[in-house]
Amino acid sequence: MVQGGRRDSRFGRFARRGFTDPGTAGRLMDSPAVDRVRDDPALLDALGGTADPDLALRSFVRLAEAQPDEEERRLLLGTVQAAKPLRDRLLGVLGSSEALGDHLARHPGDWRALQAYETTDLHPGVEEFEAALAAAEDPDELRVAYRRALLAVAARDVCGTTDVAETAAELADLATATLRAALAIASREAPEDAALCRLAVIGMGKCGGHELNYVSDVDVVFVAEPAGGGGGEDGDGDGEARALRAAGRLASRMMRICSDTTAEGTIWPVDANLRPEGRNGPLVRTLSSHLAYYQRWAKTWEFQALLKARPVAGDAALGREYREAVGPLVWQAAERENFVTDVQQMRRRVVAGIPVAQLDRELKLGPGGLRDVEFAVQLLQLVHGRSDTALRSPTTLAALDALAAGGYVGRRDAAALGDAYRFLRTLEHRIQLHRMRRTHLMPQDEAELRMLGRSLGFRQDPVAELTRAWKRHAAVVRRLHEKLFYRPLLDAVAQLAPGEIRLSPGAARQRLEALGYADPAAALRHLEALTSGVSRKAAIQRTLLPVLLGWFADSADPDAGLLGFRKVSDALGQTPWYLRLLRDEGVAAENLARVLSAGRLAPDLLLRAPEAVALLGDPEGLRPRGREALTQEVLAAVGRADGPEQAVTAARGVRRRELFRTAAADVVGAYRAAVAEGESDEGVGADEGAGIAAAVDRVGRALSDLNAATIAGALRAAVDARWGDTLPTRFAVIGMGRFGGRELNYGSDADVLFVHEPREGVGEREASEAAFAVANEMRRLLQLPSSDPPLTIDADLRPEGRSGPLVRTLASYEVYYRRWSQVWERHALLRAEPVAGDEELGRRFVALIDPLRYPEGGPDEEAVREIRRLKARMESERLPRGADRTTHTKLGRGGLSDVEWTVQLTQLCHAADEPGLRTTRTRPALAAARDAGLIAEEDAAVLDEAWLLATRVRNAVMLVRGRPGDTFPSEPRELAAVGRYLGYEPGHVGELLEDYRRTTRRARTVVDRLFYGVD
Structure with missing residues (x-):
C-alpha cells in the first residue's frame, strides 16, 4: 500500500504539472542518467512550465544519456540543478522544439551555449553572431555552429527574454x-x-526587413562588378563577363552551402527568384x-519587394551603391498607373493559389493572415513614403508605428493591427520551432495544438484558449487591413476630436490618386458630403465607405463609382x-459598388429608379425572369394605364428595371455563379469557359425576352x-436577326416582321x-421621347425591304415567298x-x-455563290470608313457576321x-x-470562341x-473598363487586343475554308 500510495503521489505530481503521460514520465x-535530479522539485516545476513537459523530459534524458562521460553528465545535471536561468532556458527549448532536442542529442556539448546570461548576451547582433560562426571551416561545421547559435535565440524567445520583433531581428x-x-567558405x-x-549580397523579404522566421527561405539578390571596378584589362567587356561568371560561381556555391542537406541537416534555402x-x-x-x-x-x-532590400554580405561598398541607386525607384512606384490595383491583385492571386482545404489554417497567406498586414503597410509606405522619409523602414511593425505617428493611419487601428501581427508571428514562430520545418499552417493534431497553446501561456484549456485568440486576432486583421488604407480618407474630411492626428x-489627395481617382479633389468633396454630420445615414455610410472605396478602387473608374454612390445615397438616404x-446585406453593398463603377449603362438605369437597388441584396434578385412572366407583368401594367402613352410608359418602366437586373447580374457575375451551381449550358465548349458561355x-435570352x-x-x-x-384581324410580330x-x-435594335390574317367575315x-x-401605332x-433606353423596331427585313408594305397577310407572305423571294430573304428567315x-x-407563319429556310436538297450552287457574293459585298461596303477590320x-x-453566316x-x-x-x-x-460531323470539332470550337468573345465585347x-x-473604345479609361468586364487586369489591355485579334484571326481562317471554300 505504501508503495502504491507513493506511485499515486508521484503520478499526481506529474499530472499536476501538465504531463499527459505521467507513467512514462x-x-x-x-x-x-538523471539520478542526481530525480526528485528535485525545482526541476519538476521547470518541466511543468514548458510548452510540452513530456517532450522536455524525454529530450532532457536523451541529452544526459548522450554526454560523453560521467564527468560531463554530472556537470550538466549539477548546472541545471544549481542555475535557474540555465534550467529555464534549456528545458524551455527542449519543451518547444523536438528538432533542437535532436541537435543537442547529436552535439551534447552545445548545451553550454545556453549558460551565458550576461546583459551583452540578451540582444546579440550581426557581429556577435559572426564571432559565434567564425570557427567554422567547412559547410558542416557552419551548420552545427548555426544550430548552436539558434539554440540561444530560441531560448531567449521561449523564456520571454526577447519579444517577437526582437526574435525576428x-x-x-x-x-x-x-x-x-x-x-567566406566559398x-x-x-x-x-x-x-x-x-x-x-542584397537581403530581400523578411531577411532584408529584419523580421525573419525560424525556418524560411532567405531571399537575396546578387550584384557584381569586376575587381578594381574596371571592365577588364582590354576594356572590351571580357573582364566584366569573366567577373560575372566568377561571381555566379561564388553565389551558387554560397547558396548550396546554406541549402544542401547533409547528416548535420540544413540551414535554410537561399532563394534568388526576386532578381530581375x-x-x-x-x-x-x-x-x-x-x-536598366x-x-x-x-x-x-x-518595387514593392525592393522596399526591404538591404546589403547583407559581400562587398559592402557595392551593396551601398546598389541600395542608393534603387532606393529612389522604390518611392516612385506609387506614381505608376494602376499601382494600388496591381498590389491588391497580387494579394488576391496569392490567396487564390491556396488550396481550399488549407485556407482556414493559413496563418500567413489566408484572409486575416500576416500577409494582409504586410501588404497594407507596404501599400501605405509606397504611397506616402515618397514625401515622408520617416515611413521608409523595411520592418513591418516599425513602419506601422511610423504611419500611426504621422497620422496616416489611426492610432487605435495601428495598435490593434500591431497586436494581431505580433500574436500571429509568435504563433508562426512556435509552430516552426517545434520541428524546424517551414510551415504557416495551424496544426490539426490535438497534442500539437495543446503544446502550441501552452507555449503562448494558455494553461487552463490551451486548445480552446488558443483557438479563440487566433480567431479573434485574424478577425481584427480582416476588419482592419482594408480599413487601414481607406478609413483615414474619411477622417480627413470629418471633424475629429481635438488632439487627434489627421491625414x-x-x-489624402495623394492616397486617392494612388487608388486611381482622376479627380481626387472631387472625391474628397463626395466623401465629405456622404459622411459629415451626426445623422444615422452619415454614421452608416462612414462604416460602409472604407470597404466601398476598396471596391471602387478595384474598378476601372473609381471616380464614377463614388459619384454614383453619392447620387444613389442622395436619392435613397432617407429610406430606412x-x-x-x-449595412446588413454585405453582398448588396459589394454588388452596388461593382455596378456603380463598371460603366454608364447600369448606373444610369439605377439612378432613374434608385429603388431597384433592392434587387442587389436579394439572392434571387439578379436571376433573369422568363418571357411569360415578363409579358404578364407588362400586359397587366398596360391594362391599368389611362391611354396608350401612359401604357407604353408603364411598359418602359418594367423594361428599365429588367434591363438593370440583367446588366447588374452581368456585371457582378451572377450568371457565372449560377453555372457553378450546376445550371446547364447550351452550345460548344460546355466545359472550358462554360460560365462565360452561359x-x-x-x-441574350434575357434581353430578347424583355424586348x-x-x-x-x-x-x-x-x-x-x-x-x-374588336380588332378585325389577327396580328403577330415575328422576331428576326439576333432578336x-x-x-x-x-x-441591339429589334428586327421584326408584321403578319396579320383577317378574321372571319372581315374584308x-x-x-x-x-x-x-x-x-404604325x-x-x-x-x-415617344423618353429618358429610358430606346427600343427601336426595324422592319427592313420584310419582303421588298423598306419599299414593301409594312404589314402583310399570311397569304401574301406565302405568295411572295413562293414567287419572288430572293436568296438573302430565305437566308434571313433562318432566324x-x-x-x-x-x-x-x-x-402558322413558321410552318x-x-x-424555304430548310429546303430539301439545300440551295443550288448559284444560290450558294449568291450568298457568298452578298457576304463579300457587305464586308466591303458596310464596314465603316476608317474602322479597323481586325477589331470590328x-x-x-x-x-x-463571319461566324453567323458560316453557321447559317x-x-x-x-x-x-x-x-x-x-x-x-x-x-x-x-x-x-x-x-x-458537318463541322470539325476543332473548327466549331474556334468559331464558338470567336462568336462569344465578339458578343462579350459588344455587351461590354x-x-x-x-x-x-462595334469597336473597342479609344478612351483609355473606357477601354480599361471593357478589359475589366472581360476579365483582364488593369494594365493588360494590350493583352486583350492581342487575344481578340488572335482569336478572330483563327476564326477567319475557318470561315475562309468553310464558307468561302478557300483551301
Missing part, C-alpha cells in the same frame, strides 16, 4: 552572419573567383544592368430599408386604344388598314421566330417559312436532313453541326459607354 525520471542578423560565413574554396570580382526576370534571368548582374531592368521593365510588385489634405440593406447566352414583352405591351396598348377586343435568335446585345382591305394602323408609341401577338398565327466585332475579320450556310444546306440545325440560335446550331462597350458600338 515516472519511468524516464527513474533513468540512471535576431534571426535576420543570424542569417546575415551565416550568409557572410558561407560566402571564397576560400575558389580564391581565383574571389579575386576576379566584387560580389554584394526571376528564375529566367541571370543569377548575377552588374549594378547598371539592375538599374528596373527603369524599363520592372513590375509594381518588384492632411495633401496626403436602403441603409439597412447596405453568361452570354443568358444575357418581346415590351413589344407585346406596345401591341396591346395600340390595339386597346382604338379597337379593344429572333434570342441573341440580342444591350444596344381584306379593312383588315389590312387595321393591321397597318396597329403597326406600335412604332409611334415606342419612339425568324414569333415574339408577340397571336400565337396560332405565329406558328409557312420552314420549307460585327463586320470585321472573324467577327459575328450550313443550316441552309443541311437542316432538311439534320433536325438539330433547325434552330434560330447560333451556338446550338453550331453544336448540332459539330455533332452531325454598351455597359461601359451607355451607347452601342
Whole structure:
C-alpha cells in the first residue's frame, strides 16, 4: 500500500504539472542518467512550465544519456540543478522544439551555449553572431555552429527574454552572419573567383526587413562588378563577363552551402527568384544592368519587394551603391498607373493559389493572415513614403508605428493591427520551432495544438484558449487591413476630436490618386458630403465607405463609382430599408459598388429608379425572369394605364428595371455563379469557359425576352386604344436577326416582321388598314421621347425591304415567298421566330417559312455563290470608313457576321436532313453541326470562341459607354473598363487586343475554308 500510495503521489505530481503521460514520465525520471535530479522539485516545476513537459523530459534524458562521460553528465545535471536561468532556458527549448532536442542529442556539448546570461548576451547582433560562426571551416561545421547559435535565440524567445520583433531581428542578423560565413567558405574554396570580382549580397523579404522566421527561405539578390571596378584589362567587356561568371560561381556555391542537406541537416534555402526576370534571368548582374531592368521593365510588385532590400554580405561598398541607386525607384512606384490595383491583385492571386482545404489554417497567406498586414503597410509606405522619409523602414511593425505617428493611419487601428501581427508571428514562430520545418499552417493534431497553446501561456484549456485568440486576432486583421488604407480618407474630411492626428489634405489627395481617382479633389468633396454630420445615414455610410472605396478602387473608374454612390445615397438616404440593406446585406453593398463603377449603362438605369437597388441584396434578385412572366407583368401594367402613352410608359418602366437586373447580374457575375451551381449550358465548349458561355447566352435570352414583352405591351396598348377586343384581324410580330435568335446585345435594335390574317367575315382591305394602323401605332408609341433606353423596331427585313408594305397577310407572305423571294430573304428567315401577338398565327407563319429556310436538297450552287457574293459585298461596303477590320466585332475579320453566316450556310444546306440545325440560335446550331460531323470539332470550337468573345465585347462597350458600338473604345479609361468586364487586369489591355485579334484571326481562317471554300 505504501508503495502504491507513493506511485499515486508521484503520478499526481506529474499530472499536476501538465504531463499527459505521467507513467512514462515516472519511468524516464527513474533513468540512471538523471539520478542526481530525480526528485528535485525545482526541476519538476521547470518541466511543468514548458510548452510540452513530456517532450522536455524525454529530450532532457536523451541529452544526459548522450554526454560523453560521467564527468560531463554530472556537470550538466549539477548546472541545471544549481542555475535557474540555465534550467529555464534549456528545458524551455527542449519543451518547444523536438528538432533542437535532436541537435543537442547529436552535439551534447552545445548545451553550454545556453549558460551565458550576461546583459551583452540578451540582444546579440550581426557581429556577435559572426564571432559565434567564425570557427567554422567547412559547410558542416557552419551548420552545427548555426544550430548552436539558434539554440540561444530560441531560448531567449521561449523564456520571454526577447519579444517577437526582437526574435525576428535576431534571426535576420543570424542569417546575415551565416550568409557572410558561407560566402567566406566559398571564397576560400575558389580564391581565383574571389579575386576576379566584387560580389554584394542584397537581403530581400523578411531577411532584408529584419523580421525573419525560424525556418524560411532567405531571399537575396546578387550584384557584381569586376575587381578594381574596371571592365577588364582590354576594356572590351571580357573582364566584366569573366567577373560575372566568377561571381555566379561564388553565389551558387554560397547558396548550396546554406541549402544542401547533409547528416548535420540544413540551414535554410537561399532563394534568388526576386532578381530581375526571376528564375529566367541571370543569377548575377552588374549594378547598371539592375538599374536598366528596373527603369524599363520592372513590375509594381518588384518595387514593392525592393522596399526591404538591404546589403547583407559581400562587398559592402557595392551593396551601398546598389541600395542608393534603387532606393529612389522604390518611392516612385506609387506614381505608376494602376499601382494600388496591381498590389491588391497580387494579394488576391496569392490567396487564390491556396488550396481550399488549407485556407482556414493559413496563418500567413489566408484572409486575416500576416500577409494582409504586410501588404497594407507596404501599400501605405509606397504611397506616402515618397514625401515622408520617416515611413521608409523595411520592418513591418516599425513602419506601422511610423504611419500611426504621422497620422496616416489611426492610432487605435495601428495598435490593434500591431497586436494581431505580433500574436500571429509568435504563433508562426512556435509552430516552426517545434520541428524546424517551414510551415504557416495551424496544426490539426490535438497534442500539437495543446503544446502550441501552452507555449503562448494558455494553461487552463490551451486548445480552446488558443483557438479563440487566433480567431479573434485574424478577425481584427480582416476588419482592419482594408480599413487601414481607406478609413483615414474619411477622417480627413470629418471633424475629429481635438488632439487627434489627421491625414492632411495633401496626403489624402495623394492616397486617392494612388487608388486611381482622376479627380481626387472631387472625391474628397463626395466623401465629405456622404459622411459629415451626426445623422444615422452619415454614421452608416462612414462604416460602409472604407470597404466601398476598396471596391471602387478595384474598378476601372473609381471616380464614377463614388459619384454614383453619392447620387444613389442622395436619392435613397432617407429610406430606412436602403441603409439597412447596405449595412446588413454585405453582398448588396459589394454588388452596388461593382455596378456603380463598371460603366454608364447600369448606373444610369439605377439612378432613374434608385429603388431597384433592392434587387442587389436579394439572392434571387439578379436571376433573369422568363418571357411569360415578363409579358404578364407588362400586359397587366398596360391594362391599368389611362391611354396608350401612359401604357407604353408603364411598359418602359418594367423594361428599365429588367434591363438593370440583367446588366447588374452581368456585371457582378451572377450568371457565372449560377453555372457553378450546376445550371446547364447550351452550345460548344460546355466545359472550358462554360460560365462565360452561359453568361452570354443568358444575357441574350434575357434581353430578347424583355424586348418581346415590351413589344407585346406596345401591341396591346395600340390595339386597346382604338379597337379593344374588336380588332378585325389577327396580328403577330415575328422576331428576326439576333432578336429572333434570342441573341440580342444591350444596344441591339429589334428586327421584326408584321403578319396579320383577317378574321372571319372581315374584308381584306379593312383588315389590312387595321393591321397597318396597329403597326404604325406600335412604332409611334415606342419612339415617344423618353429618358429610358430606346427600343427601336426595324422592319427592313420584310419582303421588298423598306419599299414593301409594312404589314402583310399570311397569304401574301406565302405568295411572295413562293414567287419572288430572293436568296438573302430565305437566308434571313433562318432566324425568324414569333415574339408577340397571336400565337396560332405565329406558328402558322413558321410552318409557312420552314420549307424555304430548310429546303430539301439545300440551295443550288448559284444560290450558294449568291450568298457568298452578298457576304463579300457587305464586308466591303458596310464596314465603316476608317474602322479597323481586325477589331470590328460585327463586320470585321472573324467577327459575328463571319461566324453567323458560316453557321447559317450550313443550316441552309443541311437542316432538311439534320433536325438539330433547325434552330434560330447560333451556338446550338453550331453544336448540332459539330455533332452531325458537318463541322470539325476543332473548327466549331474556334468559331464558338470567336462568336462569344465578339458578343462579350459588344455587351461590354454598351455597359461601359451607355451607347452601342462595334469597336473597342479609344478612351483609355473606357477601354480599361471593357478589359475589366472581360476579365483582364488593369494594365493588360494590350493583352486583350492581342487575344481578340488572335482569336478572330483563327476564326477567319475557318470561315475562309468553310464558307468561302478557300483551301
